[in-house]
Amino acid sequence: MKKQIKVNRKFGIVFTLLLLMTPNITKAAILPIKGLYEIFTPDVIGIGQALLTNGWIENVYTYAPDDNLAKKVIKSFWHKNRDRVTGNINEMDAFLATEYDPIKGILASDLGKILKYIGDFKGGDKIEANRKALVASLSNKVKKNSKKSGFIIDILKAIEALRVSEDFIPETAEAILWAFFDDKFKKKEDLDACLKELGKSIGEELYLENDYKIFDSNVKNISLGNSSEKIINEYDIATYSLIKKAREKIIPPQVVQIKTAYKFNGKETKQFSTCFESAILDIISILFYDPKNKVYRLSMVPLVSESDFFKKVLKEVFFTSDGKFISPQNINYKVLPWINLIENRPWVNYSNSESIDNNIVRYDLNTTFENLIKIMYQFYSIGFDIKHDVEVIKVISDKLEINIERVIKEPRDAKDFWNEIFSYISRKFSTSNRKITFSVKSLDKNDKFAVIKDKVIISGSCGKINVKIEYLNNDYKEFNTSFDININSGHAYINSYSRDSNSLDFYRRIFEKFIYESTEKKALPLSILLINRNDLFSYKIKNKNILLYSQLLKRPEVKLDVIDYIFGNLFDINSKKLLNNLVDMIGNDFxxxxxxxxxxxxxxxxxxxxxxxxxxxxxxxxxxxxxxxxxxxxxxxxxxxxxxxxxxxxxxxxxxxxxxxxxxxxxxxxxxxxxxxxxxxxxxxxxxxxxxxxxxxxxxxxxxxxxxxxxxxxxxxxxxxxxxxxxxxxxxxxxxxxxxxxxxxxxxxxxxxxxxxxxxxxxxxxxxxxxxxxxxxxxxxxxxxxxxxxxxxxxxxxxxxxxxxxxxxxxxxxxxxxxxxxxxxxxx
CATH class of the missing domain: 1.25.40.20 (Ankyrin repeat-containing domain)
Structure with a gap:
């Protein structure tokens, strides 16, 4: 008879396995799926999301010259303050309305009218009259306030100039509007009002997913291919990109401020999801995705159908009001509801609990194998139960107890112990069409591992878990892949090699086609969405653009590389002015x-x-x-x-x-x-x-x-x-x-x-x-x-x-x- 083993985890180091109990489902505050994605084209959405997640808006605001047309539009919406002592920009002042700021006063119907005006804008002799007519048609909250109506006119002038500029693709103006207003209108009546002005209705297929085209100066047709397909790539690239940026802590503060709200866990708004939470989202994204048809399917993970919790999530997050699954072109929009969902799970036990008596609790999810199992347990009916036994002494100790059909053999070591658990999970996740294999590929050295009186005493519990996906259907075999879940002390991330390489190849192809083979000026601003330090060094980018693009690199060690590159390779008589400009640009950037x-x-x-x-x-x-x-x-x-x-x-x-x-x-x-x-x-x-x-x-x-x-x-x-x-x-x-x-x-x-x-x-x-x-x-x-x-x-x-x-x-x-x-x- 196989021996039943208990594993106890205490104070984040030691943990225990095995007992039967049914958990209570805690209500989560889930953001509705409504948003302005139904108004904008896929291309505008993709660019708008990229503007935000890559820091483009922030960097144009901070570093672009004052005559930059995009900067003029951004500054008309965004009011930031400078610290009087240091001169540094106070980033948390992002999007705070001033008496001149019309954002709070503008209604959804107003936005619809502005979008229609911009979409139809072609210039001509009647610009001023058309502009005044538009302002006159806006809501009383705007037009009755002379400051706001005057400000709207200034905004329209800036957007008009940007729309017809030879230096920017036409979608840039609308993409900036998307970035500023996407989070403002969530209610169905708001969307109805906005869409009504555009002659559209919710649920209507607004745009065909045509090839995205940019014309160079010789009017040669250059195509990015199907935009939705490229956003998704082999897996969910848009989601992966946003999650990756969350892990690397380079999401600009304005995104964090306007898009996250944690009602249960006491985190401040400025705190984004942890690397571990983001990695979990990444795992779910991959397992739930159908790579051949590039859609999400319930049938990919049958365990979902048995999970009341996940069924509720699907209904509230992934389906539209008419019961249809979210379309691929909007696939990246799901990241925010997912993050909100995971952030609001207080019954997944975390560390650093504080001020229990005052109900002020901060949750920082530990990067450990057992917490991975906890979250997988929440999303799927894996077949075991978890009991949370919390004792309040001077600190909070967490005891994880799992019952896996009362069957687990006595493990030889830590790696064997975890593989027993993941072997069981693998069988539960696999279907007749797809085999999923979780296995511990490597494990950090454990200082403690012992079996004492049917308990496993273990520390560390960090390392690399390999997940192999094998399709048994011939039509899918080309999509066989694997990825690693890296769970280290203090950090967690996903390596999906085929996906990551495809993404890199796609980025490089765009770079080569639009920046280096093409002389088209309109494509140039888009390159800042894709720039990375390797591109800075490997492509023949003009020196003046290196300075602007390097502002995008948030991490100090990368900035250091860029500066070293500039001063190590560009210092000659011809670059003296360039380097002087750099000193002028940096302000007080530490x-x-x-x-x-x-x-x-x-x-x-x-x-x-x-x-x-x-x-x-x-x-x-x-x-x-x-x-x-x-x-x-x-x-x-x-x-x-x-x-x-x-x-x-x-x-x-x-x-x-x-x-x-x-x-x-x-x-x-x-x-x-x-x-x-x-x-x-x-x-x-x-x-x-x-x-x-x-x-x-x-x-x-x-x-x-x-x-x-x-x-x-x-x-x-x-x-x-x-x-x-x-x-x-x-x-x-x-x-x-x-x-x-x-x-x-x-x-x-x-x-x-x-x-x-x-x-x-x-x-x-x-x-x-x-x-x-x-x-x-x-x-x-x-x-x-x-x-x-x-x-x-x-x-x-x-x-x-x-x-x-x-x-x-x-x-x-x-x-x-x-x-x-x-x-x-x-x-x-």
Whole structure:
């Protein structure tokens, strides 16, 4: 008789197998399938999605010259702010309406009229009259507001110019509209109103899937082929592309902001799905897809028919209102409902549960084999049951118990154990027409694996799972394929080799046809949708376009490659203007500045250009040099030169809450000395520096100054202000001097913490620090400090029970609390 094995997982490392229980189906908030995809052509949809997911809109807004026609249209919809200190664009201000912004006021019927106007636009003598007639026909919310109606006219002028431009394909204007309005109108009545203006109705087959054609200057016909077919390719390329970008964290923030909303799991809107969640979507996409007919079919995975949960998903996400399956041309639209669905599954147990009593729980799905099984269990009726047993101690522990028909042999090792499970899943997924084989291809080294009293104790549970798809029908055998599910510690992704290579070949073919063989200018802006670092280096792209296209590359290591390429290969007399333009373009982009500094270190950029960079971006250059500690001979000189700029705010905080003085301390004495003498360095920064370097006399001299700002924030290194720093370093004399300053607020946490961090840190008062560090003299100084009216002003309500370093300190605080109570009742 085969032995039944239990596997227990605790604290994300150890886990257990086997018990019978039927789970409860939790309701998920699923986005409806309604959207403007029914209005636009497949080509406009494809371009519009690419504009968003590839960062094109953001980059044109940020980096394109002001006379760029696409930028004029984008800026008419999108209002972004610049940080007054750093000069950086605040990306989370994307799509926030201003008093001049008509987006909130415009109705679906208005959009229909605008789309019809643009679609029919051919120029001519009556442009102004036609434009005014259009505005007059719009809703009262727009035309009764003179600012908004005037703004609409400006938008129309920009779109008209873009529509007839020789530099852009005609669909660009409509694609930008798609990108901005796709998420706005979801209700059926909105779509009806919009489509009515276009003479269409929901459910009507609006456009034939014709070949997409672009004409070059010699009017030769160049075809992309069937657009829907190419979007899908061998598998679901559009979905794959979006998921891949989610994994690589390069989806632009405006997409994240307007398209995701998590009602159950407490994630902030700006947080997109994790790499593991995205990989799961990728797996489902492949298994559910019919590669020969390029559609999704229920029959591909019969297990779906037994899953009430997935049947509900199919009905609400994949079928139109008339019961028809979603058409291939709209296949990428399903990604957002899927992400929303997975994000709203709180009963798939996650780690990092916080504030249970307040019902504030963050879910970060662990990249482990057992969580893969959990999610597959949710979507399909695999034939085993999962019980979730959650114990609340100080942390949340998760016990996964699975019953696989009460049959599993005693495993020899971790790999054998997992293969037993995946072998069973493979049999359940296979059909008479298609064989699916899940197998553990490789497994990370496991420090722990043991069978003890019918339990498997295991850690790691990460590695590579191979999924082989074999079609038994001769008509499908050409589509046999395999892919790997890579589940590593902290990261998960899919490798589908045939699909990935086909996608790459398709991209390269477009590049060669439209960018390099064709002289057609209209195709050029499309190349930014496909650009990658290999294309930058392997194709003969004009130097000026390399600079624009490189703005698309979000990841800093890729940007570094591009900059190194530019400065390593293009630096000659003819490219001097080009490189000067680069310095003008980058503004305060931290990663580009960091890349240029690295290039400077490797002597790929000359001193003249670097001095120009310093003059424009002194603080950013200085901050990076000090942060990275790269002080070779020339960079130290440039850092010191940057400090000659008396206007740079050397006390400003970077994204981590630190200053250049913080970064330079202990790395370069010359730069530290120069920073300390800078006229913009705040007093509290100096005090903290002197406390840290045991220069008590210098610190006290500043504290005694009449107008010293003693309360200001100086970073977030665990509540870092002069008073905090003195307490942490046991500087009784300095604490006493600070408390003697009549402006000191002894209960106040640093401003940056109160504004940006959690409630825990914002209430982390100086007395909390003092009782933790356990200096009785300092605790007494705080407890019995009196304000200008002679009253005790310490607030003891913020002390956490686990803060006390000793019983003596706790007794001391209790005595102080009694004295304060006596004061309140007038006994002191």
């Amino acid at each position: 990663y580009f500045i960091s890349s240029i500094v690295y290039s400077m270190r490797s002597k790929k950029i000359d001193n003249e250009l670097f001095e120009k960079l310093i003059n424009k971006n002194s603080l950013a250059v200085l901050d990076f040099i000090c942060k990275e500690g790269i002080f070779n001979e020339n960079l130290e000189g440039f850092a010191i030169k940057a400090l000659d700029n008396k206007e740079i705010e050397v006390s400003s905080l970077d994204e981590y809450g630190f200053t250049v003085l913080h970064y330079a301390t202990g790395k370069n004495d010359n730069i530290v000395e120069k920073i300390l003498k800078h006229n913009k360095l705040k007093d509290f920064d100096k005090i903290i520096y002197f406390i840290r370097t045991n220069k008590d006399k210098e610190a006290i001299e500043i504290i005694k100054k009449k107008d010293v700002d003693i309360n200001g924030p100086a970073g977030i290194d665990i509540c870092n202000t002069p008073l905090y720093e003195a307490i942490k370093n046991g500087k009784k004399n300095i604490v006493k001097e600070i408390l003697g300053n009549i402006t000191v607020d002894i209960n106040k946490g640093p401003k940056i913490l109160r504004n940006s961090w959690s409630e825990y840190f914002s209430s982390y008062s100086p007395i909390n620090v003092a009782v933790e560090y356990g200096d009785e003299d300092i605790v007494r100084l705080l407890l019995y400090h009196k304000d200008k009216n002679g009253l005790y002003d310490i607030d003891l309500n913020g002390i956490y029970e686990d803060s006390y370093s000793s019983d003596e300190i706790k007794s001391l605080v209790d005595e102080g609390r009694d004295e304060i109570e006596k004061q309140k009742v007038g006994k002191i």
